[in-house]
Amino acid sequence: MGIALGANRYGKSGVHLVVVDRDAPQHTITDWQIDIRLEGDFDAAHIHGDNRAVVPTDTMRGTVFAFARTQPVGQPEDFGLRLARHFVATIPSVTVATVRLRATPWVRIGEHPSAFTADASVVRTAEVRVDGEGSHVTAGITDLRIFKTSDSAFADFHTDDFTTLDPTDDRMMATVMTAEWRYGDTDIEWDASASAVRDILLSAFATHDSASLQHTLFAMGSAVLEQRPEITDVHLLLPNAHHLLVDLTPYGLDNPNRVFVSTTEPYGVIEATVVRD
């Protein structure tokens, strides 16, 4: 029995591209952190130290910067598609290229043409994969903190010898949402679609009568699939940001769902994909 190379990939992470467009009186900022991964036939490099098939990660970085100059960068998915297709088309050893982008939005200060603040609450992500079967686009929202102060219960769950949680028909529900959704093709108005998905997710979260975080997750994913035909499935990762009711009886006080302590560890994690069938 011998030893061989199994699955492998490599690339550049943390390429922080900022493109400033000052052609019009109202400037704009594009701010993307970009990760690139390549897969293909790199056996010779690993096994024999023969680098002829290896494109340096430094070249990947250079390609990002050059591409940002030769054409308008467009939306994150557009730029990811350009990059990923380039790597697969021009590097003989490469069969799969994946590009991830994390976009920080810069919002104009008032009406000022050239001054901005970052809005961390609308960070969005995109992942483009180009392989032998074509181009695949996933878009997302990351790190969006959301909180529901009513219409959230958790009761009638499985119990055993290690159960200590009391069932409740009224609890605080908070999470830091990471959502990713896949598209069926690549001819999409990406920004408009992402913005619509964000609104649908928030609305579904706000209006749901929740029996559990799982229950709300499915309602959120379903709402997206119902309203956005261009999307094939939705993945939601919802850590449960616990808010524990503080026991105030040692101080002679009641606590009718008013004073909570927010804890970071341990925390529940609920994760699922909602699909079309």
Added chain:
Amino acid sequence: MGIALGANRYGKSGVHLVVVDRDAPQHTITDWQIDIRLEGDFDAAHIHGDNRAVVPTDTMRGTVFAFARTQPVGQPEDFGLRLARHFVATIPSVTVATVRLRATPWVRIGEHPSAFTADASVVRTAEVRVDGEGSHVTAGITDLRIFKTSDSAFADFHTDDFTTLDPTDDRMMATVMTAEWRYGDTDIEWDASASAVRDILLSAFATHDSASLQHTLFAMGSAVLEQRPEITDVHLLLPNAHHLLVDLTPYGLDNPNRVFVSTTEPYGVIEATVVRD
């Protein structure tokens, strides 16, 4: 020559209080991370292991939660004053109490009465110090990312054998602002004042014709003092979030202030207090 106890203080950090007010149909969320520090005569505890003067940090935490129930919490500065005055007034060994609060704002989702998103771009801070001379309040804004794509230069600086930077009359200026300002008394509409200061700082940043980050810092601080008589001085901490023009000549391309790489290290830091004289 002997050994003695010098300056000392202790307390509880990271008390994450969340108060949900559901008395009105439109719910509200108060979300504060609180640090408490006490100073006073704790020689016996340190030197002899005699704890009779020491209030456990656990008690500080309990006081936060109990106080959040017995009265409306009000604005961060109000709650900080209540806590700090309580510790100085009721614990014989304590001569100085300092309470820091970091407030995360929760913004209603649309018109929904009980669903919220966090807006990390308007986190504000408050620090209350109560000592033998009275009560002192400092308020602040933290981690606000701002960017200016025009009207920023840096030239005519001191040069020596180790200078490599080229002077420029047109550069990108970006920073992650932390501002703190002190009040002359404690009878203030805290939230309204903080909101006004935020607007003044952003407006001054946006409209300034900048010869350096120092120059803009002073303009920002001055604008606050000119417009807000209740404030005695302003401290600004402005790390320089460098955006370096990428050299595209290896790819046969020019780069007329369009494609930048954002770097995290090393970074400049500019820090100053603007005062009344």
Added chain:
Amino acid sequence: MGIALGANRYGKSGVHLVVVDRDAPQHTITDWQIDIRLEGDFDAAHIHGDNRAVVPTDTMRGTVFAFARTQPVGQPEDFGLRLARHFVATIPSVTVATVRLRATPWVRIGEHPSAFTADASVVRTAEVRVDGEGSHVTAGITDLRIFKTSDSAFADFHTDDFTTLDPTDDRMMATVMTAEWRYGDTDIEWDASASAVRDILLSAFATHDSASLQHTLFAMGSAVLEQRPEITDVHLLLPNAHHLLVDLTPYGLDNPNRVFVSTTEPYGVIEATVVRD
């Protein structure tokens, strides 16, 4: 076309268990951060809000603490196996349980029986998965920073229009190693095996004449498989912690591979599994 629940899992993260054994005069500390994930039939919870199949994540936490009392915890893999088997065996809805552990080692201060320092350079991980096919154990080392000041080259690589990197036969090589390896069965002396793997990886890294980080990765993985028959494959994740030679010519100085700047972004990432065939 309808909407359905796809892949899903949930559990508790960040359960930080510390077990102190004081039965013998020489105390010992077990310090584990534990994540649990369960998979199974949770359709009713997601789709209908019916929680009868759902074990609360709070119960998972309780199970950890109770299990830590009822038997000696043993090595991380032992405890992970106990937990994962328990969840699959006792909860009807659960078909797969995965337990991840991150172990912080506490090293005795000198010969002292009850005082310790943490050694962050030997953190190790374990992941146990129990499913319908049996029990599967993966062990690992995480965040081990390693550096090679000779015998590292990178040349003769693929070039194109975006290449700027110069080939070199002498560069610094540094990485923050994360290694994970799988076992063929569960009757293993886990700590001894992990310790041996760590030594093999470090030795292979130290003595390799490297043509690239890929080349060294394969040598490291191969060495493990050659010397440890209990291991079926090895996954290595090696970010390239770049050390760039500083250009000192502006200061009239040469730099014969002596003065470097360590940069954090962007960074290369090399990742592969070395397998038996």
Added chain:
Amino acid sequence: MGIALGANRYGKSGVHLVVVDRDAPQHTITDWQIDIRLEGDFDAAHIHGDNRAVVPTDTMRGTVFAFARTQPVGQPEDFGLRLARHFVATIPSVTVATVRLRATPWVRIGEHPSAFTADASVVRTAEVRVDGEGSHVTAGITDLRIFKTSDSAFADFHTDDFTTLDPTDDRMMATVMTAEWRYGDTDIEWDASASAVRDILLSAFATHDSASLQHTLFAMGSAVLEQRPEITDVHLLLPNAHHLLVDLTPYGLDNPNRVFVSTTEPYGVIEATVVRD
């Protein structure tokens, strides 16, 4: 009443210098993260945008790299003194220069001459301040996690209406130590002194019969001053890494100081300077 510039300083942070010495067969690595701050007369820059007194932070970085080439770098304090004295001596506007260094130790892998692992448990710091009164050196240890499983009590403390903590004569004590100590002059074997201080602190922590973290802090600081005459005072910052005894009674189990949960928030912080008088 006018507006003026108050206290101010500026500089470069995060200059990550790595010097590799390959002159001898056994290579060595020096790995320092360096922050520089300058104070002086910068009124014209702030108020009028006149940069003639301002040395760019880019020049500070260049000075670090050039100095690393022109002489052996020596120990962190040596290099900090060289840098700080240079800035005060050669830049007319500068009256105070402060240099902070954080040194990551790289430990040889076995006997190998050119392969290393980082040992995060012995990170040390140095801060050099040069001003009109001379040169002042502070050295330190940072982020050293220590744990005591016996000889730690906390009882007989102050109680009031908000007390819930039970007194105990036997608890776990853990902290993440940051220590800094000042020297009376600059003619010191820095590495040897720091190494000795580290041993003294650990030994004092291990052997102390503790009535509180304050009590142990003072014992640790006193031990340093008693044994190291070159040191004038010691500052210790000791966050209390709480290990809470888990209540196992819901599972029908006792818990004789055996099973603990380690929590990160909230946490106590004890801080003091031990001085000579």
